[in-house]
Amino acid sequence: xxxxxxxxxxxxxxxxxxxxxxxxxxxxxxxxxxxxxxxxxxxxxxxxxxxxxxxxxxxxxxxxxxxxxxxxxxxxxxxxxxxxxxxxxxxxxxxxxxxxxxxxxxxxxxxxxxxxxxxxxxxxxxxxxxxxxxxxxxxxxxxxxxxxxxxxxxxxxxxxxxxxxxxxxxxxxxxxxxxxxxxxxxxxxxxxxxxxxxxxxxxxxxxxxxxxxxxxxxxxxxxx
Numbered sequence: 001x002x003x004x005x006x007x008x009x010x011x012x013x014x015x016x017x018x019x020x021x022x023x024x025x026x027x028x029x030x031x032x033x034x035x036x037x038x039x040x041x042x043x044x045x046x047x048x049x050x051x052x053x054x055x056x057x058x059x060x061x062x063x064x065x066x067x068x069x070x071x072x073x074x075x076x077x078x079x080x081x082x083x084x085x086x087x088x089x090x091x092x093x094x095x096x097x098x099x100x101x102x103x104x105x106x107x108x109x110x111x112x113x114x115x116x117x118x119x120x121x122x123x124x125x126x127x128x129x130x131x132x133x134x135x136x137x138x139x140x141x142x143x144x145x146x147x148x149x150x151x152x153x154x155x156x157x158x159x160x161x162x163x164x165x166x167x168x169x170x171x172x173x174x175x176x177x178x179x180x181x182x183x184x185x186x187x188x189x190x191x192x193x194x195x196x197x198x199x200x201x202x203x204x205x206x207x208x209x210x211x212x213x214x215x216x217x218x219x220x221x222x223x224x
Contacts, residue, residue, distance in 0.1 A: 001054065003040045003063065010035055012072025013097035014162070014182055014214050017042070018190035020064040021053050027066065028054070029187050029209070031162070033092035034099065040067075043092040043121070069190050070213050073097055073180050075104070079157025082106055084131075085148050085171055087113040087163025093182060095122055095129075097160055102129045110134070111151050113167065117142035149174040159217075169222055179217045183208050 010017075010032055017040070018027040028050045034041035046055050057063070075097075082101055086094040091112050101108050108131045114120050115138045126133045134151045135143030144151050148163075149170045159179030161171050168181050185208035188194035192210030199208055201219045206212060 001042045001044070001057070003042065003065070004038055005040070005065070007035055007038055007040050007067060009068025010040070011068065013075075013100055014072035014093050014180075015068055015070045016093075016190075016213065018066040018069055018187070019054070020066075021050055024050050024053070026188060027190055029069070029190055031089075031093040031182075033095050035096060045089055066190055070209060071211065073160055073182075073214055075100060077158050077178070077180070078104075078106055078160075080107060081155065081157045082108055083153065083156035083159050083175075084108060084110045085113075085159065085161040085163070085167075086110070087148060087167040088115075088119070089184075090161070090163030090167070090182065091122060093162050094160070095125060098126060098129055098131050102131065108132070109153060109156060111136065111148045113137075113148035113163070114142075115139065172217065172220065172222070175217075180214050181217060181220060182213045183215060184213070185209070 016029050016031045018029050020027050030042045030044050033043045044051055046052050078101055084094045084098055098108050110126050110131045111134045113136045136146055136148055136151050137143055158177055159175045162182035185197040187209045188196040190209050192207045197208040198205045200221055202221050203219045
């Protein structure tokens with residue numbers, strides 16, 4: 001979905017927007033895939049009534065968004081060879097991040113993980129940015145068979161990742177450097193008022209919508 005409007009509050013890759021859908025009580029948080037001027041690109045999967053409503057919108061309709069939510073990724077930590085790891089719905093924010101890092105002259109390696117070939121998207125878009133791209137599929141129908149952790153390179157300066165929590169936990173255990181991990185959590189307000197998405201970290205409780213969704217590797221406390 002490509003939207004046009006005031007995007008001035010979106011300043012960092014990894015931030016998200018919260019979309020108001022008429023007739024639905026809670027807004028839908030969607031990560032930013034790309035931003036060019038006042039044009040915002042979102043990629044989402046239709047999994048329920050809310051996203052089904054979004055998929056039915058037509059060109060010219062208007063949606064009400066809260067923008068610039070969350071802290072986003074800190075690019076100053078990247079080093080010269082950042083590694084970006086995205087799984088499924090965690091791939092879109094990696095594109096905006098890769099675009100910024102490539103513009104800074106970084107050598108970017110992107111690993112994308114999917115269950116099967118028909119779920120893959122944006123492989124060519126990452127390559128056009130100049131990224132080295134590795135695709136993994138659980139069933140081996142495309143690319144390297146297995147999980148994203150089966151494709152980790154030996155040489156990288158820093159890790160940025162986004163995806164389902166089991167993948168994040170596996171990446172946390174497997175990587176050799178520090179990094180930043182973007183978490184998904186059910187949200188009420190999306191801007192830190194309701195405290196509904198608070199999670200315990202080594203540095204205290206943090207609201208994923210406001211203090212996150214990006215947490216640094218060294219502060220993550222995994223719940224068993």
